[in-house]
Amino acid sequence: MEGNVAEMGQFIGAGLAAIGSGAAAIGVGNVAGNFLAGALRNPSAAGAQTATLFIGIAFAEALGIFAFLVSLLLMFAV
């Protein structure tokens, strides 16, 4: 049971930061689910909105990426 406490904290922090990726998954699912709900109500208008869907998904995903980045920084750069 020897080891570096700072390293342990680093790994625990990286794992905690990875929770953010799961939160981003909820966000992306929310965007896609609401799009589908709207698209099934009015299928004729759905085709024109696919670009908006992907932009929305990309913005929701960006915050998950920051969590991933923090996790990577803790693992490899700190």
Add this chain to the structure above:
Amino acid sequence: MENDATDDVTAGEVPDTEAAVDAVGVTAEADHGGGLSFHPMDQFIVKPLFGDAGDPVYWYTITNATFWMLLTVACVALLLIVATRGRAIVPSRGQSVAELAYGFVHKMVEDVSGKDALVFFPYIFTLFLFILFSNFLALIPTSFSPTSHIAVTAVMAVAVFVTVTVVGFVKNGTAFLSLFWVSSAPLALRPILAVIEVISYFVRPVSHSVRLAGSIMAGHAVLKVFAGFAALVLAAPLAIFGVVAIYGLEVLVAAIQAYVFTILTCVYLKDALHPHH
């Protein structure tokens, strides 16, 4: 005397660094080299194609990253130059793929960024095809994926960021700064929103590049993790199903990430050309 001493030091240093590089190369190979016990991140190591560590050849040959990027460019050129050479009224298979890709990106630029953004269509089309082909070529087993490296995607994202900023200031002058001044919000909120908008503007190249590199890298690492299960007899069926399922997902991700990178470029370009909210 002093000159001699420095000469000695420099002469002594060169073999040392080479030996150190040698040792690193050897341990990287020895730690998780052959057999089924490999590290999932080993596939992302950039290494020269020819020569052993320490040889002079080793330092001057192209790396696997260069090779796969060149192959990507060659495939794009093959599609756009050779396949469309016939210019038939009824297109061949290759020609119709090239025409579909062209029409798809052309329509995207026009719809998202407006007609005046079509000046930038060649740039955006180049980005799209490079990312798409490099993602698809990376799906060949034992290949190397250039877009999984932050160095490659960061160059593309920073190039887009610089282009968009320069275009914004050239087209609109200082009126481009109204991008950060949300005129539809209540006056009291606007300074706070301006700070948030400025931060989100400068974070763009980070999220733009890490999104592509992260999803490609994570997908390929997961593939290798599932492939590693094949070493255990009990987990071998899981390895087969896992690899097949994740591979199917990765084909989808390869196309979607190329699309997302391109459409975000279009959105940023729209902000530069029409900064008024």
